[in-house]
Amino acid sequence: MDPKVLSQDLSSSTQKDRALLHLEDGSLLRYCKRLYRLEMHRLRIRHWNGASGDKIAASRSTVIDAVLQMIWETVLSNLRKIGSRIGGSIPSLSLSWIALGEYGSLDLAPFSTVELLLLGKSTTKTGTVPELEKIAEVIKSIGFDVRLSILPPKECLQRAQTDFAFCFSLLSSRCVTGDEAIFQDFFHRFRSGQFKNRLVYVYELSELLKQQHNQYGHSVYLLESDIDRGAGGLLDYRALLQSVRLVIGSEGPEKIMAEGEITPLEWKHLGEARQHLLRVRNHLHWVAGERQDFLAHEVAGQVADFLGYKDGRSQKSPEAFLRRTIRHRKHVAMLLSRFSDQARARLRGVAEPFRTPYLKLVSTTGSTQEEQTPERWMKLFHFSQSQPMLLTVQLKRSIRTNLSKWGARDFNTPSMHDEFRAILKTKGKVGSTLRIMRDLGFLGKYLPEFGRVESLPQLDRAHKYSIDEHTLRAIEALDLLADSTDPTLHDYQRVLDQITDPSLIYFALLLHDAGKGLALGDTAGSERLAARALHRLNYDLESREQVLLLVREHLSLGHISQRRDIDDPLIVQEVSATVETADNLNMLLLLTYADLQSMGETAWSERKHFLLWSLYFKVFDRLMFGDDISEPEHAQVAAIQQKVLEHLGQEFDVDTILRHFLFLPEKYALYTPLPQILSHIRLCERLQGLPVVTEWVPHPHAGYTELNLSTRDLPGRFAQIASVLAANGISILSAQLNTRDDGIVIDTFQVCDAEGQAIVDPAYCDRVNQLLSEVISGEKTFDVLVESRFHHLSARQTSSSMIPRVRIDNDVSSQSTVIEVQTEDRLGLGYHIAKTLADLGLNILSAKLATEKNYAFDVFYVQTREGEKITSSFQMTEILERLRFKLNVA
Template sequence: VERFMQTYYLHARTVQQVSARIVDRCTGTPSRVGARIRQLMGRDLGDGFTEIGREIHILPRHQELFAEDPVRLLKAFWYAQQTGFALSQGARDLIRGNLDRIDDAVRRSNRALGCFLAILRERTGVARILRQMHETGVLGAYIPEWGKLTCLVQHDLYHKYTVDVHTLLALEYLEQLDRAETTHAEEFQAIAAHLERPEVLKLAVLLHDIGKGEGHGHVATGRRLAVQILERMGLAPEEIAEVEFLVANHLVMAHLSQRRDLSDERMVVEFARQVKTIPLLQMLYLLTSLDIRAVGPDVWTEWKGALLWELYLKTHTILTRGIAEGVDDAARAAEVGTALLAELTAEFAPAAVRAHLDKAPVRYLLTTTAPRVAQHLRLIQRLEAGAEAAVQWAAYPMAGHAEVVVCAYGRPGRFARIVGTLTANGMNILSAAISTLADGLVIRQFQVDDGRGMAIGDPTAWARFEADLDRVLRGVADVRELILARRRDVLRRPAYKGRTPPPTRVEFDNVVSETHTVLDVRTADRLGLLYVISSVLSELGLDLSLAKITTEADQAVDVFYVTEAGGSKVPEGPRMEEIRRRLTEAISEGIG
């Protein structure tokens, strides 16, 4: 399918280019006398190029300029970038007619490399010029591996553009930073503005998907091809190594930020060890952001941006202070507990604070700020007054999500009921963090949006959720019925109309976390999915500490940090197979 669609788009592209040439010639051809006058009034740019009427022309007496020096095929675009003028249709036609002059000698030429890097070093106009080089065939002639990406379709619902268009869009977004209005846009701009060698980042963006022209496994292939291309160009070894690292790891930050526990310092430290330097971290952060933004409309969300920024900041802190060889969590937790006690006794009785902290797990102490602990203590006071559950919410419009904290004593299946009630109220769950105290109190913190990347700040909506949750937890209402009612009310297009939905995949990772088994579930997205999964985990006796929810087009990618009831990781073998089977069956059956 991908090859068929590539052939179709290549033919359509050819038709469009030929049509544009015909229109240009019909509308822009001056009279012979007028043309002569324009030539006399033209401004010589050098290398045989002349500016006439804000266009770059090649006069008849210079028609052999590319035969004399093939590097001028690249130089033409450097002049276009420096002047801001477009290449005339005649110049573009002459360039297309001389593409075969870009041979291996030109590709290995230091002068060609110097010209190409000069284009990349500019702050603006890089994406526009590379797009013109692509349209005329110069980019594919200079980098033959790039030619395989032309009109290459990615056969999934997630990627909306062909690989070449996606890549050039990513470069375009880099130049549009000054107009970005998203959270952390200023920080993004500052990082990009202070790069020592911006051309290294732009080479990485240009080549990050170069392996897709060879089929599956594009990261490993792309790494090899990037080195091959840059060595042929004659780039400095240290710059080749940097681009190689960026291409090889361009998916890592998105994976860690969206699907792993960012409060796990050991995980972040291991990532910092891989990155090694702050300049590489900065470029990898920028590359990751640009790559996600260029996938398609609405793929980038404020939530993804916030997670990515959190990983960047934590890694930057570790690289700045130096990577410690050992992390003593118990000692750090004791220090944090002492500091929290001192800070919170202004509002709460010292005995109450001390009792709460003594019952809290180490992870809670290491990841919970004093204002957050104070919030939890207030919710606990409401529970002690007789509430079934204590709820507090806050909307963060700039970040594109709302946060809700639910405090209640643990009961089997209670997390699933809370999740189901959120779903039934039209709240799209982005993540969930669970802290269980020694006395059975469970503090559950959710990040949610409205399904379109917007925060939910309507007090009426939250009051309705609290009322439904109270009814569900007291056994007055059936959460499954609430979800089914929601599904009937919401007009949802068939996710996989005319196609077979992807199979459910359940994978386990006992390495990335020292304390938990990480469960990755990838399946077709549907209303109530998280409720179904969390219900099965509860039935299997698994304790859930963290959930991170991602949707790629119509496919859900959900991650769960779980342990057995006694606190151990899930053992490999029959137990994992049982979990995989039960989840697959339940997801297939749905909720009715």
Template sequence: MSHSSTSETPAISLEPAISGQLSPDERMGLFQQFIENGQQTILAQHREGAGGVEIAEARSHLIDTLIASILEATIRAQKIETSPMALVATGGYGRNTLNPGSDIDLLFLLPRSSSKLPKKIQELVQRILYVLWDMGFKVGYSCRSIAECIIEARADQQNFTSLLDTRLVAGNELLYERFTARFEKECLGKNQIAFLETRRQDLRSRYKKSSYTVFLQEPNVKESCGGLRDYQNILWVARVKTGSQDIEKLVEEKIITPSTLLELQEAYDFLHRVRNELHYHTEKSTDILTLQLQGVVATAFRYPQKSILRRTEAFMRDYYRHTRHMYRHTNSIMETFKIEDEQIAETGLRSYLTFRKKNREEFDGFVARNGRIYPANQDIFKEDKHRLMRLFQHTQVRNLRLSPQMRRLIANHWKEIDRPFRYLKANRETFQAILERKGEVARILRQMHRIGFLGRYLPEFGALDCLVQHEFFHRYTADEHTLRCIDELDKLIDNSNPRFDIFKRFFHEIVDPYALYLALILHDTGRSENVREHIDGSAMLAVKLCSRLQIKGSRRALIMFLVDNHLTFWRTATTKNLEDPEVIAEFAAIMKTPENLDALFLFTYCDTNGTAPDAWNGWKESLMLQLHIATRRFLVEGRETYTKKLNTDRQSLLKDVTKLMKDEHSKDIKQHFDRTPAAAFAYREAHFISSQIQAVRSLLESEASGKNGDAMSVKWIDQPQKGYSELLLATRNRPLHLEKLCCALASEQINILSADLFTRTDGIVLNIFRVCTTNFEPISNTSTRKRFLATFNELLESQNHKPEDYLKRKTNFLKKRTESTLPVPVRANISNLLHPTCTTVEIQALDRIGLLHDLFQTVNEAGLDTSHARICTEKGVAMDTLYITTGDQKKIEDPELICSLEEKFNQLISRPETS
């Protein structure tokens, strides 16, 4: 609890307002002018580089002076001799730190119960609040007597916590002193267990939301791991455990070292400075450091790098460095106070040797005690510096954690991890042994990384430390993403979900886990190389590391294959037409062997899951499985057998459909199989083909009736396990249908995952759209379907439809871009090299409602057809591939037309977002 023995002295400039010389409007004007002048001065100090805490304290002092003046002016106006109450700051204001957009938390400490207040005191409270509200301040307030404060604090831990941070701003000093004395005696002295449990739950819930890492792509400067709340937790717990909220007392009591204190204070100041800038820039209480705001802050802080990307990288490295210090030290202090143990990520299955019941064990210069490893003495690494590597093997096989003493000793010997250390055969062999223990690797690599060892032993990986990634679908920094990929691999060992049995089996069958783990460590290292394609940089670094670690032959070939192709599986599955045998043949040529295919599928599973908690969904899984099954069959059976098998599968499917449908449909069935392209049947089940046939029949009946000149047939097929619905539209080849269909879907906020268009020889087109909600769920709501259909019919009847009349603009998370924000990588590329019969258009752009409609419209206006589309949206960024042809179903060979199209697409996707 902060104590202030005297009230703030009102500013001389406010004396006319206090003395009663001014009218109410003049008094308010003077208060307003005082605050505006003060805040401009503080903003100027911030812009000149003042510390974060310095600015927050300056604003707190400014508000103190204002409130003291308002109280004095109000008391005099009511002809009250002395203040009957105390105005007490609580929360952040009570800690004397008030960021520009933060609320003013005030406690009106009353001389008697709030329900028995004289009218004069009630009016006094109201007048003070009205002045603050009229000036535009957000005030969180409570009116309580001392007894009511004590009752509330003992009944609710949040109230208890807020009253730990109190400070007298103005008013009755004696009343405030009586309150602090009772609070010390009746709350601090008694409710400790419940309070510490509240702090424990706060840590756990906040850390869980942040995935137990500071390395989020868009962290919350207040609530995320290593944020301001961690520092406040230290103060609160120290107050209860030691009786003092002075963090420097923790050094005196040898709970932390002077260097730890310095790192905590520097981190706290830096975070306040960041929060100040966020509040100033957004003009509100903004705490999430989004991608575009990172560029804003980096520029405001005058990072010297020339490009916005490099400034952002430098700033975020500093941010992660400070929050990492805060997070680590918070965990250590909480362990010391026995509030919370360090979060342990480990698999459920371990060697039975790790469960040995030994309280104490000595080996190789180390001591194991109560699950932690300690140095036998301070000279163990001077005696043998290669113990630095063996240490981690010991923690792996014995399931130990590093003690604080061990962490400090390693940090003191970082210089020993030099070039000879990296080249030594014994160290290479120990590192290999660590990586060969399937399912037990991620925890050890995290230990290595947290203490700074891994980046020194593998400089290729070390360059990723705190490196922010500019792909918008990544949630973590490059180093954290890599470690989470390895977490996902380890977790397969004891994953009991049958859905992931295939990956568990692949992992079990991997004969060289060392190569797989190394490839995961290396796959994104090229992001630090400042090359156009990070894969190229990763491959170069993989060659370098393989040479240093003396990796040769098939092991080296597997590592290089996985690093070179780590995005190939994902890109093929999400952008190519998987029903096309040529696509499978091309992909199989890259894979070469079934073993490579399985390893890359497993790798892709880990890589995708490591980007964000929800990155692996039913839609992606179904595409990847389809690609894997088809390619494996191609590799095992060969092209000729594979093609024959497709024909055999088609004949078998024909029989199944015939059994499923009634005899009266036999003619329709035969015509459909004769007139429809083979790709429409690939990997389809009989019930889906029957839906195609029924849709065509419904269309023909509608045309025959003559009632509808623009006949069509729509059917919905839910795929709940895959997280989407299939929308089947049978119609004649009218390009505007596709545009208007996309417009109608967008009007209901329906997300398009992919689109297949199959044209029968009789001119009937089957449009198959895989669609889902924004939460990757099927479109099962009947009302949504009805509204979509009504909108679609309305659009079909209109001659000149305007998409903006039907679409509600979504506020995009990348909106309001300025020169100081990270640019969205926008590009449109047209190629005749990626597909044997179609010209491809690859789009990457800021997503917006109606984008797909505009893309199809551009194709139609050029007199071209869209034969297939792969649609993908990741965190506000659209990554779409359209396969287009001329009217006679050929590639576009006219270079002028290609150039014109590319220019139009680039203009379209560069169009600024509007409200």
């Protein structure tokens, strides 16, 4: 139903009942509640039947208008009665009911807060103030959230001068009921006096939107953000329209387009963006049954289904829906940014004429239309790396406007390719240039392999942004290394300086995820697209091979360092054989760092930094010295043993220290940090007749605590330790398990508390130590208590749609069978897996437990009781079935 027709129907129906309603006896409130509930139910039905977003938003505003008009008419009736009681005169209450913000602009979602201003003052001192208080009580009791202000015009203007958010809401104001004259007089004074300095308005608006974006979604490319107040959302839409109308001095779209602020095509796309965002927001509200403007992963599929999106060959329906949403938000944000830049430049008096008809080609002074070519634009992008002011607002608009006039052949010339490679070689300034090229649509036209992933989401929870934004942020992370003075980045900076041709790693980063735009969305697809682009851009054969290696292996160092036993010589040998040269290893290290940095706050940590560099050094040494322990490494082992003797020579005799090394593999000295070796020896000597001894070393800045532990080896020992830690709310991040030939276990765990922070409380550690001692000595059986705790937690946890995946691999390690588990992360997951493996008679030699957001990837290196790999297919099947069953139940 059209909102105007709805307004007429509501006015007609309420007119009949108005005479029977009274403010004092509560009949008015009951009637308004019933009316509002009924009309909202009808709106809900209309929404589910496919009504457009603007119709629902406008209709809800109309319903509230009708309710408020009913209240006002009843109040006036009561005031007449008051007048008769005090001598026959009717109190004069010059009151205007004004809708503000999204209510004023008819963008009101089903459960959005209604922003209402009662403007005016009474000329009668008695009787009317209580009436206003009663009005406020009734409005707040109807059933919708309301932000109500009751102000006289003077105070309202003063507040607008000091509170810009309120001032901005007033721009969307409209009179709902009451004294129309007081509203018109006030609004004229507000518009004429408040915006004399429009440059100040532009800056204050930018600051307001920046604050909102920082809180609700700073980028249009975020996969989870606020539809209303996030970047490119409905608030930005209202800001753009109100600001353009303020500058132009006209409400009509014809005048706005005639002035050249927005072209007809841009206006059409802007309307489509508003319709889409409103309908999505409406649906989020109806599904939640309350105000819900946050578009999260969990509901994207529901919204996509409701809007009619279907799975395609290369995209699932939620991805297609989110891609459309991102594109709409990009358009809103682009127009708002362009308007703000032009307005600031014009109001400062440093720009060309502000009003440029949309049909006139916008070009730099002195240039001709023939000069507006892709080849010339590429040169300008290159030059802008040293002279950013070359890319003016008008030039950017010209590129965007004229881009569609050129075909694929116009973007494939040798000179353009040379300029593009020159852009990629300018370390420190690549990301900002590519970002401008992407935002103008130029990069996707020049490099269609990248264009495939523009605005494309990836719903794997490890990524916060669309693929193109993730890629550009990775390139910008690499740029930061070039001139950074941060001492923590010095090692990466040193490696970057050693790269022979930095354009290769930048190009690899640019296309490392390009294959996600294909049907399979895998790394092999990225490699194929990269090969095609390299051929077209005339890279030499050696450079092509290097880039393709980086694209193909861009996940290797990260996955191996976090999920594999990097002390295993076979792992180091395989990585060395893959990278082949130190230059390739250096580029792969930097690519891994940049990729992880751009995935979100939780994707990078000090622990991952340590693991990545540990693997890097091991592979680098292998590349330099070969497969076996070389003479330099033998010397290094001897040097480490000598350092240990120097540190512990006063505490222990030489035989005790050397026996420790003799009881462990030769590589132990190379792959274990010196502080850990010292701790291990002290723990082993302290053990004596005790069941267990521990040492807790907190690393607060890295977010974990290192737990060194020594006890005697028995089957299921790891499960016992994991049970105690889990029952105390401690998560295991990784575990390095060593067993000496004399049966003494020396384990190192990286652990954190339930909030992901380091454990620093000594008293807490003492309690855990006591429980460890009681469980390992057999004084307590912890299984019952642990299972009870997990049952209590599982009752509060929501079920996961992720099916646990278990894989057994006998090729990764030369001495152990590797069992990989992927599932939803939960407290005690390591315990459940370890206990199941122990029940199956397997010994755990080492473990890596990695977590990304709420998903776990745990890897266990195991052997049979005879110290061999698992070779029986029957035993493998039993392991898979038992683990899958346990993980589903847990």
